[in-house]
Amino acid sequence: MIARVIVTPKPVVNDPQGLTVKQGLGALGFTEVTDVRVGKYIEVKLEDGSEHEARRRVEEMCRQLLANHVIEDFHFDLEQEHKRR
């Protein structure tokens, strides 16, 4: 099983990287861009098992290490590996 974890800065946290990327996109002519937030993508491979249990464990991983709750939010998707080609 694979957990695809996305970690993003909380809305209240200033994100200078996002602001800079937004300015860069604007300079390239993508004037429709109204906001950019830069976060992290983390892939975690797990032993196959129940999805319910995996969800609980990955949530714990996010809380304990993958995200810092003071400054970051997280969400993730789970995918069974045998579905992948």
Added chain:
Amino acid sequence: MKFGVVVFPGTWSDRDCGWVVDQVLGHELTYLWHKDTDLGGCDCVILPGGFAYGDYLRTGAIARFAPIMEKVGEFADRGGLVWGICNGFQVLCEAGLLPGALIRNASLEFRCEWTNLLVERTDLPFTAKCGERDVLRVPIAHGEGSYFADPATLSRIEQRGQVVFRYCDADGRVVPSANPNGSLHNIAGVINTRGNVLGMMPHPERCSEAELGGTDGLKLFRSVAENAFKVLVS
């Protein structure tokens, strides 16, 4: 007085801190390796600057799992003096020993420059040698030193007087132009509620000898050396 300086893989200010402790002040010094599981009878533990474990994932995120950190946490719980400088501050926040977090500088630049710090607490073992509202000249060197805490936490630490140092101008005015990294409320250093765990981004160990351009940092080391005995370690 015995100081312990923690060394993680990637720490870079350990020898600077150690130099001030034993060569400048003549106090007992031991280096504590990140895999050590006892503190060797230290009266004060310093977590120095650098990039512990490469600052992988987030600054300080991996360092907090080092075997030595469990002992540092227990030591802090007993009232022992713990002093995190730069990366050490980031580690203490990640470990939950101090409130808040340090994020990317607002400028996105690594800032290596002199700053002025307004001392807001002089009743602490770390600052007892400072005068009321002293302004200390201390250098910074970091890319992720912008202090952040959610509004409720920020208001709580302000009410409880947990802000020890604030970036200010040479006259002690806390103004936006003196803020090198975008820290909320110009915060440069905070203490825990008990008063025994201090975290600060600026580097006092780099301004403790006249040859280095300033000696204000020595006030903090002297404070610890001469006041640690007043701290009750139960």
